[in-house]
Amino acid sequence: MKLTLKLYAGLTDYLPPDAVDNKLVIEISEHITAYELIDRYSVPREMAHLVLLNGVYVNPEDRSKAVFNDGDTLAIWPPVAGG
Amino acid sequence: MAWANNVLRVNLTDGTTSNEPLNMEWARLYLGQRGLATKYLVEEIDARCDALSPDNKLIMTTGPLTGTMASTAGRYSVVTKSPLTGAVACSNSGGFIGAELKAAGYDMIIFEGKSPQPVYLYVENDKVDIVPADEIWGQSVWAADEWLHKKYQDPLLRIAAVGRAAEKGCLYAAIVNDLHRAAGRSGVGTVMASKNLKAVAVRGTKGVGNIKDPAGFMQAVNDGKQVLAENAVTGQGLPTYGTQVLMNVINEVGAMPTRNMREVQFEGASKISAEAMHEPRESDGKPNLVTNAGCFGCTIACGRISTIDRGHFSIENKPQYWGASGGLEYEAAWALGSDTGVDDMDALTYANFICNEDGIDPISFGATVAAAMELYQIGAITKEQTDGVELKFGSAEALTWATEVTCKGEGFGQELGMGSKRLCEKYGHPDLSMTVKGQEFPAYDPRGIQGMGLTYATSNRGACHLRSYTVSSEVMGVPVKTDPLETEGKPELVKAFQDATAIVDSSGLCVFTTFAWTLEDIAPQVAAACEGDWTPESMLEAGERIWNLEREFNLAAGLTAADDTLPKRLLTEPAQTGPAKGHVNRLHEMLPKYYEVRGWNKQGEPTDETRQRLSL
Numbered sequence: 001m002k003l004t005l006k007l008y009a010g011l012t013d014y015l016p017p018d019a020v021d022n023k024l025v026i027e028i029s030e031h032i033t034a035y036e037l038i039d040r041y042s043v044p045r046e047m048a049h050l051v052l053l054n055g056v057y058v059n060p061e062d063r064s065k066a067v068f069n070d071g072d073t074l075a076i077w078p079p080v081a082g083g
Numbered sequence: 084m085a086w087a088n089n090v091l092r093v094n095l096t097d098g099t100t101s102n103e104p105l106n107m108e109w110a111r112l113y114l115g116q117r118g119l120a121t122k123y124l125v126e127e128i129d130a131r132c133d134a135l136s137p138d139n140k141l142i143m144t145t146g147p148l149t150g151t152m153a154s155t156a157g158r159y160s161v162v163t164k165s166p167l168t169g170a171v172a173c174s175n176s177g178g179f180i181g182a183e184l185k186a187a188g189y190d191m192i193i194f195e196g197k198s199p200q201p202v203y204l205y206v207e208n209d210k211v212d213i214v215p216a217d218e219i220w221g222q223s224v225w226a227a228d229e230w231l232h233k234k235y236q237d238p239l240l241r242i243a244a245v246g247r248a249a250e251k252g253c254l255y256a257a258i259v260n261d262l263h264r265a266a267g268r269s270g271v272g273t274v275m276a277s278k279n280l281k282a283v284a285v286r287g288t289k290g291v292g293n294i295k296d297p298a299g300f301m302q303a304v305n306d307g308k309q310v311l312a313e314n315a316v317t318g319q320g321l322p323t324y325g326t327q328v329l330m331n332v333i334n335e336v337g338a339m340p341t342r343n344m345r346e347v348q349f350e351g352a353s354k355i356s357a358e359a360m361h362e363p364r365e366s367d368g369k370p371n372l373v374t375n376a377g378c379f380g381c382t383i384a385c386g387r388i389s390t391i392d393r394g395h396f397s398i399e400n401k402p403q404y405w406g407a408s409g410g411l412e413y414e415a416a417w418a419l420g421s422d423t424g425v426d427d428m429d430a431l432t433y434a435n436f437i438c439n440e441d442g443i444d445p446i447s448f449g450a451t452v453a454a455a456m457e458l459y460q461i462g463a464i465t466k467e468q469t470d471g472v473e474l475k476f477g478s479a480e481a482l483t484w485a486t487e488v489t490c491k492g493e494g495f496g497q498e499l500g501m502g503s504k505r506l507c508e509k510y511g512h513p514d515l516s517m518t519v520k521g522q523e524f525p526a527y528d529p530r531g532i533q534g535m536g537l538t539y540a541t542s543n544r545g546a547c548h549l550r551s552y553t554v555s556s557e558v559m560g561v562p563v564k565t566d567p568l569e570t571e572g573k574p575e576l577v578k579a580f581q582d583a584t585a586i587v588d589s590s591g592l593c594v595f596t597t598f599a600w601t602l603e604d605i606a607p608q609v610a611a612a613c614e615g616d617w618t619p620e621s622m623l624e625a626g627e628r629i630w631n632l633e634r635e636f637n638l639a640a641g642l643t644a645a646d647d648t649l650p651k652r653l654l655t656e657p658a659q660t661g662p663a664k665g666h667v668n669r670l671h672e673m674l675p676k677y678y679e680v681r682g683w684n685k686q687g688e689p690t691d692e693t694r695q696r697l698s699l
Contacts, residue, residue, distance in 0.1 A: 006335075009328050012236060012358060016123035021353045022331070049315070053192065055336045055662040057564065075335050081559050081598040082326030082413045083552060 001070035003028045005037065010078045025038045027042040034063040034074065043076065084295055085147035085612035086110055087190045091211065093204060095278050096196030098135060100211045105190050111615045112698060115624075116146035118589035118629035120191055124171070125632060127193075130639035132271075134166035135199035135277040135400035143243070143283065144192075144487060145182065146591025147613045150185030150291040153304045154311055155183045155593035157379025164640070165269040166277075167447070167502055169543040170522040172638045173587055174257070174271045175480055175549075176243075177378030178264030180285055183241035184230025187287025198279035201594050202229070203244075206285045216281040222260040223247060223490075224439045230285050242284045246441030249276035251492025253500030255447035255523075257261060263409025264386075265379065267444040268684060269522060269544050273370035281548050285526045300611035307596075308382050309486035309602050314599035316561075318487065319484025321385040321595065324554035326413035327357035328527075333417075336558055338531030339663020340417070340474050340524060342424045343453040346516045347658040355416050366392050371408045371428055383595060387656045394602075395434035397483045409439050414548075417526035423456060423482055430479035434486040441490035441548045449501055453501035454515050463510040465691045469495050514651050520545035520642065528636075529649065529668040530658040532557050534565070534573040536668035537677060540647045541577065543633035547550070568662070570669050578627075580686060585633075586626035628697040631681075631689050635699065643689035647674060 006023040007015050018024060028037070038048045050056040052075045053067065068074070106123075113119040121143040128644030132138035142162040142466050149156055159181025165172035166286035184192070187208050198213070199218035205212045219227040224246040238493045241261060243332045249272040257265040259582045265274075294300045311317040320328060333339045333435030334352035342348040353359060360372040369390065369394040377384030389410025393396050411419075411431055415438070419431045452474075458464040459474040466472065470488075472495075487648030492684055499504055503523055507516035515526045517670040522545025529536030542550040553576055559565040565572060583602060590609055602619035610617040636647075646653075678685065683692030689699065 003335075008330075008358060009324050022358055034466050041359045045316075050332065052335050057560075057566075059564075059643075073335075076319065076329075077332060079329075079559075080324070080328045080332065081316045081555065081561065081595075082329035083550060083595060 001030060003030060003070070004066055004073040005040070006038070006073065006075040007043065008075065008077045009080055011043055011047060011076055014041045015020065020045050028068060030068065031066045032068065033066055034058055039077065047078045049079040084153060085291065086115065087185060087293070088156035089189050091189045091192045091206070092195065093192060093213065094195045095198040095202070095213070095280060098213050100213065106643055108116070109110065112625065113629060113632070114589040114609070114625055115190065115477060116144050116149070116158070116160050116589045116591060117162065117175070118625065118632070120144035120160065120290065121171060121173065121629065121632055123193065124205050126164055126165070128164065130164070130636050130642060132164065134164040134274060136170065136174050137278070137624055139164050139274060141194040141271070141274050141278065142191055143494060145181050145185045148608065149591030151294065151591070151612060152301070152380065153592060153608050154308045154380060154382040155378070155596050156591050157381065158591050158593055159184065159589065161266040161541070162270040163271055163274045165271070165544065166273050167270040169640055170272050170520050170544055170634045170642055172269035172544055174266035174268045176258070176264050176266040176541065177381070177593060178261035180241040180243050180260040181378045181591070182379040183285045183287045185287065185291050186289055187291050189283055194278060194280060194282070195275065201281050202277045203282040203284060204280065208287060208289055219281055220251065221247065223441045228262060228280050231282060233409060235284070237286060240284050240286050242282055244442070245272040246281035248441050248443045248492055248500060249622050251497065253443055253489060253492060254502050255444040257442045257444050259442045262697050263439040265439065265442070265444075269548065272442050279630065282498060291451055291483055295614055296611045297574055300608065302609040303611045307600060307608055310604055311382050311596065311599050317383045317596065317599040320686060321383050321598070325375065325385050325387045327360060327387065327411055327416055329413045330356035330416060331358065332558065333527060335368070337658060337663045338510035338528040338567070339421055339527045340517070340526065341421050341513065343422060343457040344524065344528060345457070346660070347531055347663060348660050349421040352421060354426040355411070355420045355428050355431055359389070360389065360411070364392050366394050368439045368528060372410060376594070378602065381593065382594070384593060391429045391432050391436070395429040395433070397430055404433065404436055408436050408551070411435050414526050415445040415449070418446045419482065422449050422453040424476035425479050425482050430483055434482055437486050437490050443490060445611055446525055447523040447655040448486070448489060448499070451499050451503040451506060454507055454517065455485070455499060456509050458480070458507065458512060458514050461512070463512055464695055468498070488588065506555050517650050517652070518546060518598060519649060520646050522546045527554055528658070528663070529653055531661065531663035532567045532664050533570050533668060533673070534567070534576055536649055537577045537673045538671050539575055540649050540670055540674065541631065543637060550584060551577045553577060553580055554583070555598070555664060562601070570672040574673050575681050577677060578680050580625035582623050582629050584626070585629040586622045589625070589629060624697070628699065631699055634689065638688060647687060658697065
C-alpha cells in the first residue's frame with residue numbers, strides 16, 4: 001500500500017533526492033511500524049520528536065505498532081517550536 | 084538589586100522631565116516590565132479614558148534582568164491603554180533599545196500628556212532632551228532612524244520610532260526599534276503618535292550594575308545558557324529555522340487559519356514555510372533567508388534576515404528594498420500569507436519589510452486584509468472603495484497594494500487601518516471579523532487546538548497567542564503532550580501558561596526561553612540578581628497577581644465577561660478538513676471552569692478572597 005512520508009526542518013537531509021516539497025510517496029507493507037520507517041531513512045529515533053499520522057500525534061508507545069492504512073500521510077519533525 | 088531604581092517621567096504637555104525612585108514595594112510584588120508598568124498604569128490613569136487622549140500614559144519599561152548578561156535579556160515592553168481594544172496593552176520587543184535604556188540608568192520612561200508639536204526624546208545617560216521632530220514627522224520609521232543616526236553621528240544610538248501609519252491613526256500601529264524589531268500589538272504606536280512623540284533615541288554607557296549576588300548570578304546565568312544550548316529547540320531548531328518552522332506543522336495538524344479563518348489548512352503553506360526560505364530561488368540561485376539574527380544578549384537568535392528576488396514585481400523598480408532586512412516570522416507569514424490566501428514568498432517578505440518600515444502590526448494588518456477580501460468576495464466592498472484594485476483572496480498584487488496604502492494611511496488604507504472589527508461593522512458584516520476584544524487572531528485556529536480558543540477568549544489584550552501558548556503542550560508536547568481536540572484540563576493548562584508567561588514577561592527575558600527553561604531555571608537568575616524572595620512558586624504567584632491586575636484594569640475600563648468569547652464562525656462553523664474536521668471550538672466547556680480555577684465569580688470578576696490572597 002502507499003504512504004506519503006514527510007520529513008521537515010532538520011530531518012530534510014534524510015530525504016532521498018527525488019523528494020519534492022519535503023515529501024515522497026512510498027510503497028509499504030501493512031505490517032511496517034513508524035519506527036521501522038524512521039530507521040529505513042536513517043533518521044535517529046531521538047530526532048523523530050513530533051510524529052503525526054494524518055495530522056494526529058502518534059504516541060511514542062504506538063510507534064512500534066503497525067498502524068498504517070493505504071493512503072496515509074506520516075509527517076515527522078525534530079523538536080521544534082515557534083510563536 | 085538589578086533594578087536601576089530610577090524612573091524617568093516625561094510630561095509632553097509641559098515639555099518637562101523629572102526623575103524619581105522606582106516604587107520598590109510594587110517591584111517586590113510585580114517584579115518589573117509588564118507587571119510593574121501595569122501597576123503604574125493602573126494607579127495613574129482612569130481606565131475609562133480615551134486611549135488616544137492626553138489622559139492616557141505610555142510606559143516604556145525594562146525588566147530587572149534587561150541589560151544583564153543573562154541570555155535573551157534584551158527585552159522591553161510598552162504598556163498603555165490600547166486604542167484598538169480599549170483594554171490594557173502590553174507589547175514586548177527585543178532588539179537592543181531595552182538594554183540601552185537600562186544602561187542609561189532607567190527602569191522605565193513614563194510619557195504623560197501630549198506635546199503641542201511633534202517631538203522626539205533624546206536620552207544620553209543623565210542628559211534628557213525633548214527635541215522638535217519637524218524634520219522626521221511625516222517620515223517612515225526607517226527614514227527617522229537614518230536621520231537621527233546622522234544627526235548624532237552615533238552608530239550605537241538605539242532608536243524606537245513610529246511611522247506614517249501611526250501618525251495617520253492606524254489603530255494597530257507598532258513602535259519599531261532597531262529597524263525591524265517591534266512592540267507590535269494592540270496599537271501602542273498609535274498612542275505614541277497621538278502624543279506627538281515620533282521617536283525615542285537612547286544611548287547608555289553606564290552598564291547594568293546593582294546585581295545582588297554577582298557570583299551567584301554568573302553561575303545561574305551560565306547554567307541557564309547551557310540548558311538553552313543543549314536543548315534541541317533553542318539550541319538548533321529556532322536558530323536554523325526560526326518560528327517559521329511551524330508553518331508546515333500547524334498546517335498538518337489542521338489548525339492553520341486560512342482565508343479569514345474559513346478554512347483550517349492552506350494548500351500553499353509549504354511555499355511560504357521555513358523550509359522554503361532555505362531553498363535557492365530559481366531566478367538568482369539565492370535563498371530568501373540570508374542569515375539568522377539575535378537580539379541583545381540572546382544565545383538563541385531566532386530572528387530572520389531575508390532578501391527579496393530583485394526581479395519580483397514588488398521591488399523591481401525599488402532598489403531601496405534590494406538589500407537584506409527583517410524577514411518573515413511565522414505570525415507575519417501566516418497573517419500576510421495563509422489568511423489572505425497568498426503563497427508568494429517574495430510578496431510576503433516585501434509586505435513584511437514595509438510593515439517594519441512604517442510600523443504596523445503584520446498580524447492585525449494581514450487579518451484585516453483577509454476580512455476585507457471576504458467582504459470584497461461577497462460584494463460588501465467593491466472596486467469603488469479599493470481604487471479599482473481586485474481585492475481577491477490569493478492576489479499578491481492586492482496584498483502589496485494594501486500594505487503600501489495602509490502604511491502611508493492613504494485612501495482605502497485608512498479603512499484597513501481601523502482593524503477588522505470596525506471595518507466589518509462599517510460594511511455590515513460584523514461576524515466576519517476574526518477578533519477578540521477587537522484584536523485580530525494569531526496563527527492558530529482554535530477549532531484544531533481547543534486550548535487556544537480559551538487563550539484567545541480570556542487574553543487580557545485581546546486575541547493573542549503569547550498570553551498562554553498552549554500550542555507548546557497541545558501540539559509540540561512541551562512540557563507534556565495534551566490532546567489538542569480535548570477540552571478537559573485546558574482551563575488549568577491555560578491558567579498555568581498565563582501566569583508563568585506574565586512573570587517571564589516581567590523579568591526582562593524572552594518568552595522563547597521557556598521552550599527549554601522552566602521557572603526552575605529562571606528563578607535562580609532572578610533571585611541572584613534581585614532583592615526579594617524569588618522562587619518558582621513566588622514567581623508563579625506574582626504572575627497570577629499580574630494577570631488579575633490586568634483583568635481588573637479591563638473590568639474598570641468597562642469590559643465584561645461577555646467580552647470573553649470568540650467569533651461566531653469558530654463556535655458554529657466546523658472545520659472542514661484535517662484532524663479537526665467536524666469540530667468547532669467548545670469554549671462553553673472551558674470558560675466556566677476557567678473562572679473557577681482563577682478564583683473569579685461567574686461574572687468573571689476576581690472574588691474578594693482572590694484579591695486578598697494576591698495582595699491586590
